[in-house]
Amino acid sequence: MTTVLQHLTDGLTRSMEGDKRVFLLGEDLLDPYGGAFKVTRGISTRFPERVLTTPISEAAIVGIATGMAMRGLRPVVEIMFGDFVTLIMDQVINHASKFRWVYNNNVSVPIVVRTPMGGRRGYGPTHSQSLEKLFLGIPGVRVLAPNTIGDPALLLQNAIADDDPVVFIEHKLLYACHRLEIGKGDLVDGEVEQFGERYPTYNIRFSSKPQISIATYGYNFEIVRKVALEVLYEREIFTEIIVFSQLSPFNLMPLAESLSKSHHLLTVEEGSSNLGWGSEIAARIAESDLNNVKIRRVGALDFPIANTKTLEDLILPSQSVIKKAIYDLME
Amino acid sequence: MLLIRRFEERLLEEFSSGKLAGTTHAYIGQEANAVGIFDVLHKDDIIFSNHRCHGHYLAYGGDPYLLAAEVMGKSTGLVGGRGGSQHIHLRNFYSNGIQGGIVPIATGMALAEKYIKSKRITLVFLGDGTLGQGIIYESFNFASLWNIPVLFVVENNRYAQTTPIEIAVAGNIPDRFKAFGINTWECNSTDVVKIREDSEQAVNFVRSNMQPAGLILQTYRFAAHSKGDDFRKPEEIASNKKSDPLLIHGNRLEKTDREMAESEITWIINEAFSRADQDPYPGSNNLPPILL
Structure with missing residues (x-):
């Protein structure tokens, strides 16, 4: 591989x-x-x-x-x-x-x-x-x-x-991750839809009726994918993950399409979430024609990243923080 | 030189009468620098200029009308009104308004030309004020390490906006180049003929050795840095005007030739400004759709 x-x-x-x-x-x-x-x-x-x-x-x-x-x-x-x-x-x-x-x-x-x-x-x-x-x-x-x-x-x-x-x-x-193969491993029950050719956005869904749309990119997709499986097994929450290859400028359409079904948006990034990528996505969705979308953003806390692992783990968005955000959002 | 002088005077006039908005940096007093150096360049050599670029552009052979229209912000300007006074482009002439930031770019252009073996050299302008920017020393290091055919021209007019060189530049200018093993020529004259001679040595060195060089020109600007920011002593300015490059070179010409040049240039400038004045401003049709 x-x-x-x-x-x-x-x-x-x-x-x-x-x-x-x-x-x-x-x-x-x-x-x-x-x-x-x-x-x-x-x-x-x-x-x-x-x-x-x-x-x-x-x-x-x-x-x-x-x-x-x-x-x-x-x-x-x-x-x-x-x-x-x-x-x-x-x-x-x-x-x-x-x-x-x-x-x-x-x-x-x-x-x-x-x-x-x-x-x-x-x-x-x-x-x-x-x-x-x-x-x-x-x-x-x-x-x-x-x-x-x-x-x-x-x-x-x-x-x-x-x-x-x-x-x-x-x-x-x-760098150490492997490319996913559709229909195998994590994606055995998943379906992937690609939007755009040169710099694609991917919608990964595990049901035709997702309850929450999670926007993310890069490595944090690896973490989000694990959380998606956990919330599915623990509480039967079906997610749709929208993975952006292009962060700026960006095409909102694939996410908006997903939100028209789920009405719940979570953005996940590793940079500090204040005034970040997720903030812009949230603003665009708020300005769009979509009504009744509940939104949460997850990102790093507003601290410099500490050297020691215990603090670094607290500052950067973890699986448990993402999972909690999903449960809060779905309540 | 006379074209540059009259063009800049006309611009300052238009600014003070409120016809022009924005900002400008006049080349008045420094005209002999660009005219002297460019005379020894080849037609397709590359020039990267700075905020004080009008004189450089006109010495390059740029059309005064296109520059007038650009400074006025007209759609017919050099770059359609997008760049204005400090950000212009024509063939192999470029300018930008950030001190020192253009120096690595010119160095990269020279490197590209070396790779494609074009024999073109690249010249980039710095001022004494630019010596405060760290990126120029990064660029000197690269240019020397990689034998890049770029000529760094320092126009030392002794003031960074209002700050005199004595309280802004430590040590001396040639040593800055020497530290990187870059050969440097100095010219302490406002005589265009002398500047041409000294430039020729530096330009020839860069072209024949495919190596960088420094050229330091001691100069003086008669106008303010920009507008309304001149706090120099009037006596100092007056004494420097005794070595006005136009005076020095003008004395070599017959009176009738000088008069003829004046009237021809007056006509060119009037023509440029009145034509540009009637041109349209760019509108929403000049803003293309934003592509994702």
């Missing part, structure tokens, strides 16, 4: 094979080390000219990639830990995301910034965050996150083929 990590490496490799304009830039990318989380392992050996290992200069790496993109190349940047994206914000917001539109569509900026996010590994407050919400809602920036129901390799290849800047969020725990 292939892990998400291997799929991502395959996606990068295929993009580099198929398009000589694709370059990788980032810290410690060269073999034998092959990058901090090994997504780029083996690639510098195959394409030594096009893998550029860099000094610790996140802002300039993204700036250089932006310049390369504006002159016809397709650079892919790896930011070693998602926590370090704070250093690239000016380049993304005031440069890469602006040029195409501000120059009246005379240029394009096809860059991908890949970065591992997320906690649950005891890395502490500056190496465990899920900071993707900082990129949500920036005009001109697309934010994607792979998951185990879709094809991570294809998602990454599509991002690299995109003509606009993409931020690609990879949860650290997702």
